Amino acid sequence: xxxVCPTTALPPGEAIRVExxxxxxxxxxxxxxxxxxxxxxxxxxxxxxxxxxxxAVECPLHASCFDLRTGKVSGPPAKIPVRTHRVVVQDGMVxxxxxxxxxxxx
Amino acid sequence: xxxxxxVVGASxxxxxxxxxxxxxxxxxxxxxxxxEVHAPYDRPPLxxxxxxxxxxxxxIALSAPDDEDLGLEWRLGTPAVGLDRLGxxxxxxxxxxxxxxxxxxxxxxxxxxxxxxxxxxxVHVLRSLDDALALREDLxxxxxxxxxxxxxxxxxxxxxxRRLGLEVTVVETQPVPLAGPLGAEMxxxxxELHADHGTRLLTGTGVAGLAGxxxxxxxxxxxxxxxxxxxxxxxxGAAPNTEWLAHSGVALGNGALGNGVLTDERGATNIPGVVxxxxxxxxxxAPAERHVRTEHWTTALEQPATAVATLLGAGEPAxxxxxxxxxxxxxxxxxxxxxxxxxxxxxxxxxxxxxxSFLVAYERDGEPVAVLGMNQPRLFTRWRRQLRSPVPTPx
Numbered sequence: 001x002x003x004v005c006p007t008t009a010l011p012p013g014e015a016i017r018v019e020x021x022x023x024x025x026x027x028x029x030x031x032x033x034x035x036x037x038x039x040x041x042x043x044x045x046x047x048x049x050x051x052x053x054x055x056a057v058e059c060p061l062h063a064s065c066f067d068l069r070t071g072k073v074s075g076p077p078a079k080i081p082v083r084t085h086r087v088v089v090q091d092g093m094v095x096x097x098x099x100x101x102x103x104x105x106x
Numbered sequence: 107x108x109x110x111x112x113v114v115g116a117s118x119x120x121x122x123x124x125x126x127x128x129x130x131x132x133x134x135x136x137x138x139x140x141x142e143v144h145a146p147y148d149r150p151p152l153x154x155x156x157x158x159x160x161x162x163x164x165x166i167a168l169s170a171p172d173d174e175d176l177g178l179e180w181r182l183g184t185p186a187v188g189l190d191r192l193g194x195x196x197x198x199x200x201x202x203x204x205x206x207x208x209x210x211x212x213x214x215x216x217x218x219x220x221x222x223x224x225x226x227x228x229v230h231v232l233r234s235l236d237d238a239l240a241l242r243e244d245l246x247x248x249x250x251x252x253x254x255x256x257x258x259x260x261x262x263x264x265x266x267x268r269r270l271g272l273e274v275t276v277v278e279t280q281p282v283p284l285a286g287p288l289g290a291e292m293x294x295x296x297x298e299l300h301a302d303h304g305t306r307l308l309t310g311t312g313v314a315g316l317a318g319x320x321x322x323x324x325x326x327x328x329x330x331x332x333x334x335x336x337x338x339x340x341x342x343g344a345a346p347n348t349e350w351l352a353h354s355g356v357a358l359g360n361g362a363l364g365n366g367v368l369t370d371e372r373g374a375t376n377i378p379g380v381v382x383x384x385x386x387x388x389x390x391x392a393p394a395e396r397h398v399r400t401e402h403w404t405t406a407l408e409q410p411a412t413a414v415a416t417l418l419g420a421g422e423p424a425x426x427x428x429x430x431x432x433x434x435x436x437x438x439x440x441x442x443x444x445x446x447x448x449x450x451x452x453x454x455x456x457x458x459x460x461x462x463s464f465l466v467a468y469e470r471d472g473e474p475v476a477v478l479g480m481n482q483p484r485l486f487t488r489w490r491r492q493l494r495s496p497v498p499t500p501x
Contacts, residue, residue: 043151043155045483046483046484048484049483049484049487050487051487051488051491058487060441060483060484060486060487061432061439061441061483062403062404062432063404063407073170076122076125076170076407077148077168077407079169079170079171
């Protein structure tokens with residue numbers, strides 16, 4: 001598991017980019033944490049820089065939308081889903097498990 | 107016979123229209139007509155990754171796996187040559203016709219050429235996949251490149267060519283590049299990227315002609331300068347592909363009216379059952395109080411949903427999109443959103459121009475009306491959002 005930050009450092013509506021083998025973006029949606037690949041599958045842009053809209057993130061470059069829960073594309077131009085990663089919150093710290101899909105994700 | 111919609115144009119606007127038809131529960135036939143033989147592809151990478159050779163044809167294909175379910179009939183490589191509004195059919199250059207109950211005009215625009223450059227090898231425009239393949243081959247030989255026009259296409263080609271190791275000169279008629287879209291002050295800031303990366307920029311001088319027999323050898327400028335070169339790229343704008351509609355009865359604009367198929371705010375032309383979208387359409391803009399032809403990629407992506415709703419008889423009010431475009435040059439990401447006018451005041455609200463990382467708000471009467479970012483995607487996204495009305499998606 002990779003430590004991300006204290007929960008207090010990632011308030012609702014915010015995102016943070018985590019350096020891993022492939023960078024990961026971690027989001028706080030009203031107190032629930034989600035992690036997906038940070039790089040948009042369409043063209044090179046960081047999804048942590050994107051706009052959080054409910055459980056979707058909109059890519060800052062071309063407005064592709066991804067569902068944070070499943071990684072699926074919910075709006076073009078992206079064609080390929082992003083991977084989800086399991087997030088663990090323990091003792092006020094946020095961790096991600098790279099390569100382990102989030103619970104309930106396809 | 108089942109109802110048919112003909113989508114004339116098989117690029118981003120045409121494909122988006124086909125997707126929008128299905129998304130809005132249209133169950134009839136959809137015939138997509140394209141003049142190029144290629145399946146829909148994304149044009150922005152043609153001056154960047156695709157030209158550099160880092161993005162493949164597969165990478166820039168627009169169609170997604172889900173598009174198989176759209177059940178589209180493709181007529182690629184067959185340009186439309188006429189629209190018969192009484193018979194409601196689209197005439198194709200192979201002599202066939204497609205009868206349709208509704209027509210979406212999405213024929214796009216083509217690159218303007220330099221008069222007198224016809225038949226001279228080594229002179230390129232960049233609009234299509236075939237253009238990009240031809241230019242890529244010429245750039246691979248290295249040497250010198252002259253780019254005519256310092257707009258976004260010109261700047262991106264210059265950037266890619268520098269990366270490929272060419273010696274690059276950009277020639278611009280206007281005293282400041284990009285003054286139209288960004289204003290003189292910020293246009294000048296963005297143009298500094300050229301010098302930062304070893305590209306020579308010559309402004310305020312026009313092109314008198316091209317020299318060479320068979321193959322271009324030099325670009326001659328109006329101030330008498332002669333620029334010897336191996337390759338020339340002409341990036342002086344685009345003209346809408348509307349000539350095929352000349353006798354159709356579809357109202358077309360002239361320069362003053364925005365130069366394209368005239369539509370209302372919802373994409374309707376003057377002919378019932380015919381809508382127009384993307385680069386070929388000059389849609390009425392209430393804020394601008396005139397028809398505006400927008401060549402932005404985002405417009406081609408978003409506008410078809412509204413036009414298709416119009417075609418299908420839905421009556422929701424037209425959305426008021428915030429224009430948005432971006433450009434990637436020399437590793438810098440430039441993003442712009444909003445509607446800027448002469449007289450708006452540009453104010454740096456984050457970063458600095460000298461650092462090539464900044465956010466600039468354009469203000470009118472103290473209110474932000476547009477925003478420009480260089481290498482500030484996160485902050486830019488927030489500002490862009492403030493300029494448009496948010497539609498939250500519940501979890």
